[in-house]
Amino acid sequence: MKKSITNFMILFISLTFNSYAQELEFIPSLADEGLVDIALQFPEDFTNPELMLLGTVKFNYIHETLGEIPIALDVETGKSNVWFYMFRSGDDHENVKAWAYAKASYAGNEASQNFPIEDDILELLTGNLPFTPEDIIPDDFEWINSDVMVAAVIEHETYINFMTAHEDADVILTALAKTDDANIDTDNPVWGVIAANDSDTLFLYIDAETGVVIDPGSSVYENSDEAQYKIRVYPNPITTTASILIPEEILSSGAELKLFDSFGREVSDFKYSKVSTNTSLTINNVANGTYFLNYIYGDITQIVPIIINK
Numbered sequence: 001m002k003k004s005i006t007n008f009m010i011l012f013i014s015l016t017f018n019s020y021a022q023e024l025e026f027i028p029s030l031a032d033e034g035l036v037d038i039a040l041q042f043p044e045d046f047t048n049p050e051l052m053l054l055g056t057v058k059f060n061y062i063h064e065t066l067g068e069i070p071i072a073l074d075v076e077t078g079k080s081n082v083w084f085y086m087f088r089s090g091d092d093h094e095n096v097k098a099w100a101y102a103k104a105s106y107a108g109n110e111a112s113q114n115f116p117i118e119d120d121i122l123e124l125l126t127g128n129l130p131f132t133p134e135d136i137i138p139d140d141f142e143w144i145n146s147d148v149m150v151a152a153v154i155e156h157e158t159y160i161n162f163m164t165a166h167e168d169a170d171v172i173l174t175a176l177a178k179t180d181d182a183n184i185d186t187d188n189p190v191w192g193v194i195a196a197n198d199s200d201t202l203f204l205y206i207d208a209e210t211g212v213v214i215d216p217g218s219s220v221y222e223n224s225d226e227a228q229y230k231i232r233v234y235p236n237p238i239t240t241t242a243s244i245l246i247p248e249e250i251l252s253s254g255a256e257l258k259l260f261d262s263f264g265r266e267v268s269d270f271k272y273s274k275v276s277t278n279t280s281l282t283i284n285n286v287a288n289g290t291y292f293l294n295y296i297y298g299d300i301t302q303i304v305p306i307i308i309n310k
Contacts, residue, residue, distance in 0.1 A: 026069070027103040027110065028079035031056075031146035031176065034101025038085055038114045046097060048090030050136040055175030056080035059309065073174050075154055078147030088136070133177040137189045143176060143208040149191045150174075152211045153204055162195060162202040169197040172290060172307070176208055184214055194290070196305040201292070230302065231295050233281070237307035244272070244279040244293070251277060252297040260292045267291065283308055 031054055042049050058072045071082045082102045089095040101114040137143065153159050163169055171193060178189040184205050191206040205214040232245040244257070255275045259267040269285035281293075288308050295302045 025105045026081035027105055028074060028077065028081050029083065029101070029103050030079055031083055033103075034083050034085060034099075034112075034114055037112055038099045038101060041099065041114055042087075046087075046089055046095065047092075049087040050090045051085065051139075052088055052096070052136055053086040053133050053175055053177040054083060055173065055177075056083050058170055058172040059307075073146075073150070073171050075150050075171055078145065078150040080146075086133075134180040135178040137176065137178055141189060141209070143189055144191075144206075144211050146174070146191075148211055149193075149206050149208075152206055152213055153193055156204070156213045158213070159195065159202065159204060162200075166197045166200055169195050169200070169202075171195045172305070186214060190214065196290075201303065201305050231304060233293060233304050233306050236304075237309040238281070238283055239308075239310050240282065240284055242281045242283075242306070244281050244295075246275065246277050246279060246295065248277055250295075250297055250300075250302075251275070255295065255297040257281075258294040258296065259286070260294065261289065 035051075035054075039049075056071060056073050060070050069082070071080065073080045082100055084098060084100050086096060086098040088097075097116065099114050099116055101112065103110065103112045105111075173194045174191060176189060176191050184190055186207045188210075189208040191208055193204040193206070195202045195204075206212070207214055231247070231250075234243050234245065236242065246255075252275075257272050257275065257279070259270050261267055267286060269283075271282040273280040286308055288310055291306050291308060293304045293306050295304070
């Protein structure tokens with residue numbers, strides 16, 4: 001039986017001991033399932049709320065009571081155990097708020113909860129996007145749900161080829177938004193999907209009305225086919241420091257390392273030691289999110305997606 005939000009919060013408060021927390025089981029849900037509950041939680045001064053974005057990201061969230069909560073999209077079902085929703089006030093477009101939604105089962109009871117999300121999680125979600133949200137998703141727009149979206153993705157040749165060639169790759173982010181990106185040939189809101197491993201990245205866009213995959217694989221982050229040897233970053237995700245392992249065959253005295261965010265903007269607040277086969281990378285002043293480390297030598301650039309999770 002589905003309990004009320006109030007009962008769910010009582011349930012969370014009661015989870016004082018880890019032994020209880022271990023019995024809590026999250027129930028994956030589709031992208032649209034949290035919208036009704038979240039609409040009941042808007043504060044009075046948040047007037048005429050307008051949906052700008054919803055999505056989920058591959059991320060291990062550390063809860064003070066429940067411990068590590070892995071968040072990820074199941075590409076077979078289109079479900080995630082946590083969805084994030086971002087709204088703006090229709091009367092004040094600078095007033096932007098975000099909520100997370102989750103369902104869980106405890107002692108045979110199923111419950112749902114939505115709650116305002118912390119700024120760092122919002123940065124992680126929006127900082128990963130393959131596009132910039134430029135407008136709202138209209139209330140009367142009937143967008144395809146996440147299960148229909150993933151069905152289009154996993155049947156698409158570009159995705160199949162990428163995942164076949166990169167067995168260790170995962171979908172690290174999916175989000176629905178309205179964008180004016182010139183590379184996306186539709187006026188409709190789109191689903192954006194990023195799949196990646198530690199050396200290659202695939203971007204897919206899906207028209208949220210028709211389910212048609214748009215501009216498959218388009219990305220400024222694709223690796224050069226000329227690069228026979230791959231650089232590696234360890235550990236990845238990164239908390240404070242990491243090692244960049246560069247094969248001797250592509251080590252160059254004139255090589256450069258650059259870091260870009262998901263909007264293609266160069267990030268200057270990172271440091272690295274002299275380029276060598278084991279170069280030290282420090283990211284103390286870089287916000288959480290997904291970034292793209294560029295190793296540039298001669299006319300070749302290798303790109304490695306990295307996740308910063310401090």
